[in-house]
Every structure is written in C-alpha cells, then in structure tokens.
C-alpha cells in the first residue's frame with residue numbers, strides 16, 4: 361500500500377498546504393492550536409511535542425482511531441499536609 365501525505369492529511373485537522381509538505385494539528389498532543397505537525401511524503405514530525413515517525417505509522421494512527429480525545433485526568437488532592445505547627449519553641 362502506497363501512502364502519500366495526501367492520504368494522511370485527509371484525517372487531520374487544520375491542514376495548511378505548503379509547497380512540499382503539510383502542517384496540521386498534532387494528534388499526539390492537545391490542544392495544538394497552532395498547527396505544528398509537519399507531514400511530508402517522508403514522514404511526520406511535530407515541531408511542538410517532538411514526535412516523529414513514518415507516514416505509514418501516522419496513517420494507521422489517524423485512520424484507525426482518533427487520538428485527539430482528551431484524556432480524563434483525575435487530580436488527587438494532596439491531603440497529606442504535614443503539620444508544621446508543632447514545632448517546639450524552646451526559649452533559653
């Protein structure tokens with residue numbers, strides 16, 4: 361299967377076409393408000409988060425599943441605050 365950058369960018373968002381490559385929103389980090397994923401026939405590289413790889417890999421990634429969904433991150437409140445109010449004030 362011969363995959364070109366055109367096949368890949370069909371699945372991507374915010375595509376800007378340049379002379380011999382495309383820039384679009386990165387699917388590996390979000391939000392990517394400033395399209396920083398560069399895709400050419402030789403592969404892809406994100407200028408923001410640094411991921412890179414082959415065109416085929418990116419194609420599998422974007423055509424198989426959409427990765428732009430935000431991960432639900434649960435923040436655990438740090439409740440174990442160590443008390444500092446029991447410092448012994450020893451006066452001479």
Ligand SMILES: [Zn+2]
Pocket residue numbers: 386387388389392396397406407408409410411
């Ligand atoms: Zn990225």
